[in-house]
Amino acid sequence: MAVSAHLRTFRHAAWLGWQMESNWTRPWLFMIYSIARPIAATLILVVMFLVVKQGVANDPAMFAFTYLGSVFFMFVAQVMMGATMVIMEDREHYQTLKQLYIAPISIRVYIIGRAMSKLLLTSVSVVISIAFGILVLGLPLDLGTVDWPLFAAAMALGISCILAIGIALAGITFLTAKHSSGINEGIGGAFYLLCGTLFPLTVLPSWAQAVGMAIPLTYWLELVRRSLYPGSAMEAISGLGALGSGTIMLYLVVSTLAFLAASTLIFRYADRRARRAGKVDMTTSY
Amino acid sequence: MAYALEVSALSRAFTGKQTVVALENVDLKVKEGELFGLLGPNGAGKTTLIKILSTLLLPTSGTAKVLGYDVDGEASKIRPLINMVSGGETSGYGLLTVRENLWMFSQFYGVPGSVARERIDGLLKAFGLEDKANAKVRTISTGQRQRMNIIRGFVTDPKLIFLDEPTLGLDVTTSRTIREYIRDWVRARDDRTLLLTTHYMREAEELCDRVAIIDRGTILACGPPAELKRRMNHASTFVMDTTSFDPAPLSAVRGVKGVSADEIESGKRVRLVLEDESAISDVISAVVSRGGRIVSLNKVEATLEDAFIEMVGRGLG
Ligand SMILES: Nc1ncnc2c1ncn2[C@@H]1O[C@H](COP(=O)(O)OP(=O)(O)O)[C@@H](O)[C@H]1O
Ligand SMILES: [Mg+2]
Numbered sequence: 001m002a003v004s005a006h007l008r009t010f011r012h013a014a015w016l017g018w019q020m021e022s023n024w025t026r027p028w029l030f031m032i033y034s035i036a037r038p039i040a041a042t043l044i045l046v047v048m049f050l051v052v053k054q055g056v057a058n059d060p061a062m063f064a065f066t067y068l069g070s071v072f073f074m075f076v077a078q079v080m081m082g083a084t085m086v087i088m089e090d091r092e093h094y095q096t097l098k099q100l101y102i103a104p105i106s107i108r109v110y111i112i113g114r115a116m117s118k119l120l121l122t123s124v125s126v127v128i129s130i131a132f133g134i135l136v137l138g139l140p141l142d143l144g145t146v147d148w149p150l151f152a153a154a155m156a157l158g159i160s161c162i163l164a165i166g167i168a169l170a171g172i173t174f175l176t177a178k179h180s181s182g183i184n185e186g187i188g189g190a191f192y193l194l195c196g197t198l199f200p201l202t203v204l205p206s207w208a209q210a211v212g213m214a215i216p217l218t219y220w221l222e223l224v225r226r227s228l229y230p231g232s233a234m235e236a237i238s239g240l241g242a243l244g245s246g247t248i249m250l251y252l253v254v255s256t257l258a259f260l261a262a263s264t265l266i267f268r269y270a271d272r273r274a275r276r277a278g279k280v281d282m283t284t285s286y
Numbered sequence: 287m288a289y290a291l292e293v294s295a296l297s298r299a300f301t302g303k304q305t306v307v308a309l310e311n312v313d314l315k316v317k318e319g320e321l322f323g324l325l326g327p328n329g330a331g332k333t334t335l336i337k338i339l340s341t342l343l344l345p346t347s348g349t350a351k352v353l354g355y356d357v358d359g360e361a362s363k364i365r366p367l368i369n370m371v372s373g374g375e376t377s378g379y380g381l382l383t384v385r386e387n388l389w390m391f392s393q394f395y396g397v398p399g400s401v402a403r404e405r406i407d408g409l410l411k412a413f414g415l416e417d418k419a420n421a422k423v424r425t426i427s428t429g430q431r432q433r434m435n436i437i438r439g440f441v442t443d444p445k446l447i448f449l450d451e452p453t454l455g456l457d458v459t460t461s462r463t464i465r466e467y468i469r470d471w472v473r474a475r476d477d478r479t480l481l482l483t484t485h486y487m488r489e490a491e492e493l494c495d496r497v498a499i500i501d502r503g504t505i506l507a508c509g510p511p512a513e514l515k516r517r518m519n520h521a522s523t524f525v526m527d528t529t530s531f532d533p534a535p536l537s538a539v540r541g542v543k544g545v546s547a548d549e550i551e552s553g554k555r556v557r558l559v560l561e562d563e564s565a566i567s568d569v570i571s572a573v574v575s576r577g578g579r580i581v582s583l584n585k586v587e588a589t590l591e592d593a594f595i596e597m598v599g600r601g602l603g
Contacts, residue, residue, distance in 0.1 A: 008396065016379065016382075102370055103395060104365040
């Protein structure tokens with residue numbers, strides 16, 4: 001398919017996604033639901049952690065580590081889940097999946113397009129959370145010292161990776177029934193624990209550390225933290241201090257490419273399986 | 287003559303708690319430019335065949351070519367050229383307007399903007415939906431949504447369109463509008479092909495160049511409606527009214543050799559297709575011996591329905 005066709009699909013899917021997100025009769029309800037709710041969910045976890053681990057709250061670097069990891073994890077929770085929700089909603093609720101499936105579009109491009117509104121709203125949530133962190137919780141972040149090019153590169157790769165995982169899960173959703181979002185939540189939870197989100201990898205058993213080191217999100221979070229806190233404070237905590245930022249960037253690139261390739265294979269396989277099993281237009285009967 | 291559809295030895299089974307064979311060894315050729323009908327009772331396999339041909343479902347075995355491309359290996363070549371609508375389809379994005387829904391799908395097929403706008407306006411008008419163009423889909427009626435979906439099928443100007451029971455559940459006027467549109471659409475250009483399924487005999491007879499009669503996953507006969515009826519010429523068709531008796535007249539006469547029957551009015555009126563007219567005396571004694579009485583017995587002109595009754599052994603019900 002031509003690039004222009006993919007761009008067209010992307011554009012219209014993104015437009016559709018935005019219509020769905022912003023389809024609230026009262027704008028403030030939309031703001032609360034789409035922006036404030038993920039913030040609240042994230043902060044509850046951070047606060048719980050801080051209560052359990054009293055020491056963290058008193059250590060500014062440790063607090064920044066925990067806070068940023070949790071805040072940026074919103075992208076995983078929202079965008080990755082958003083991608084799988086597309087398949088569920090279009091198949092079950094709108095019942096348009098079969099129409100899209102036989103259309104001359106790439107379903108993967110369509111899913112990415114649909115996920116863009118989630119990406120945008122989550123970005124707003126993240127920015128608000130960081131502002132809240134700085135202004136209210138005393139998060140020691142100096143925007144003047146941020147390594148913006150590193151931050152931008154890490155974000156681009158991280159989001160690509162999150163979308164790749166989302167697409168693979170969307171493929172698996174093709175094969176499963178409506179109430180199987182459990183797998184997705186399980187995977188989200190695993191990433192939360194294994195990628196050094198709330199606490200450093202070093203507290204995990206060595207096998208779990210090894211798994212974490214194979215997931216690009218680990219390197220993404222590390223680079224996001226390092227770019228926001230140039231110096232050595234973050235890497236001293238994360239346990240990845242032995243690796244330079246260049247090396248971590250290389251790991252991030254390589255593991256992201258591997259995830260993209262795996263995502264492509266999984267999606268193609270699931271697509272074919274779904275078409276063979278007749279699951280593309282399957283609706284759950286209650 | 288180019289074939290729009292070439293189906294050969296096509297089978298499809300669904301495995302689950304028990305295996306259902308939805309299509310068995312189906313052979314079918316549809317020419318470019320044809321308005322072709324698949325006629326069969328519920329569960330015959332019509333929707334399954336349409337799903338396979340529209341690249342939604344893979345066959346279990348056999349091959350199907352759509353506009354020269356294989357449904358298994360070349361789906362991406364088929365998809366830009368076709369579209370499919372199920373008549374009962376009320377789907378759509380409720381938060382978009384009718385026009386926005388149609389617009390979005392036209393854009394997924396790469397229809398140029400001005401062409402799409404013009405086409406959408408024309409179709410909304412043709413299907414009497416222009417006053418709902420800017421209404422949110424969630425606010426319109428089921429019948430209106432069905433019409434919107436039929437428009438969605440035509441808005442991409444496919445070379446080949448599949449319509450699965452296009453008039454299902456629609457009122458008489460709307461059904462007629464759709465039938466007329468379908469006919470005109472195919473006739474307007476000679477490279478347009480349309481395959482519809484129906485379990486309304488009249489629809490197939492009125493509309494289609496050729497009809498395939500399908501039952502239990504197998505194609506029983508295929509040809510122009512007139513020819514299918516001609517095949518019936520050796521047989522005789524009667525409509526019989528009886529008093530009601532137990533068992534029902536239908537089951538009484540079904541036992542008679544050389545007779546196929548279908549109930550027209552419950553417990554009172556049946557349509558009989560006799561391989562040989564002399565079997566009528568057996569029919570009469572079958573009724574009388576069970577305590578029924580014949581109110582009237584008329585010989586009638588054979589219809590496509592009779593061809594169907596004879597082949598399938600029962601009516602469309
Ligand atoms: N996804 C499916 N799983 C199991 N059985 C199915 C499925 N789809 C169709 N069938 C069965 O296949 C047969 C043919 O169905 P279908 O093609 O829908 O018939 P029609 O459209 O002529 O009414 C029916 O017995 C139906 O129950
Ligand atoms: Mg059907």
